Amino acid sequence: MKLFLTHIIAFLSICSFGQTVSDRTITIDPNLSVQNYEHFKRLTLNSPDSPIEYLDGFKFEWGYTYKVSVRETKLRSTLSDGTQYDYVLNHIISKTKVSDTTQFKLFLDPSRYYHKVDSREQLMNITLKLINDNIYLYFDNVEIEVPDHLKIIFNEIVAGKTSRLGHFIFINEKRIRLVHL
Structure with missing residues (x-):
């Protein structure tokens, strides 16, 4: 009965709002990425098979690859930032820890x-x-552990003198370690 009602609600939303709604299974990578958004920068989800950036109802943990079932809604019109879809978590299918040596x-x-x-x-x-x-909080989201031999270069980033691409490994679901700049 609950599944039937869900389908009826989805059908009505398609009819009344002109949006396409479907359930999909997607993969979410074990790390977030910095996105240059309209007026600011932020951390967003990565997926090899979806343009997902944010997933309502999902608690991301660093170092885990996820397979998730989502409700994907194709918006009637593209938002000013290019967003075409809205996603809501149905459920997590799998959560797999990646190797600690994964860069x-x-x-x-x-x-x-x-x-x-x-x-x-x-x-x-x-x-x-x-x-x-030697530990910094990045975007109020993840702790970055900085080894002594990278502190001088890293401090230039902290001071606002430069931006750089870093190479990292996973320590736990809240912390990553810088291994190379």
């Missing part, structure tokens, strides 16, 4: 916004926040 790339950018900000917005603009001597 991935992540762009390191010290600023969230493209423009200069006034003093009231400065704290929100900072993407790399020092937790302790």
Whole structure:
């Protein structure tokens, strides 16, 4: 009965709003990426088989590859940022930990916004926040462990002098380690 009602609701939303709704299975990669959004930068999901950037109802953990069932809604018109689909999590099919030696790339950018900000917005603009001597919180999302031999170059990024592509490995679901810049 519940499945029948779900299908009826989906059918009515298609008829009344001109949107296409379907259930799909997609893969979500074990790391997020920095996206240059309309007015700021943010971390988004990666998928080899979907343009998904955000998944309503999904709690991402670093270092795990997911297979998920989603409700995909093709929007009637493309949003100003290029978004064409909306996604809602149905359920997680599988969650698989990747090897601790798996390397991935992540762009390191010290600023969230493209423009200069006034003093009231400065704290929100900072993407790399020092937790302790060698650990930083990036985009308020993931801890980055920085080895001593990379601190000088990394501190140039933190100071806003440069942005760089970093190579990382997974430590746990909340922390990654920089291995190369």
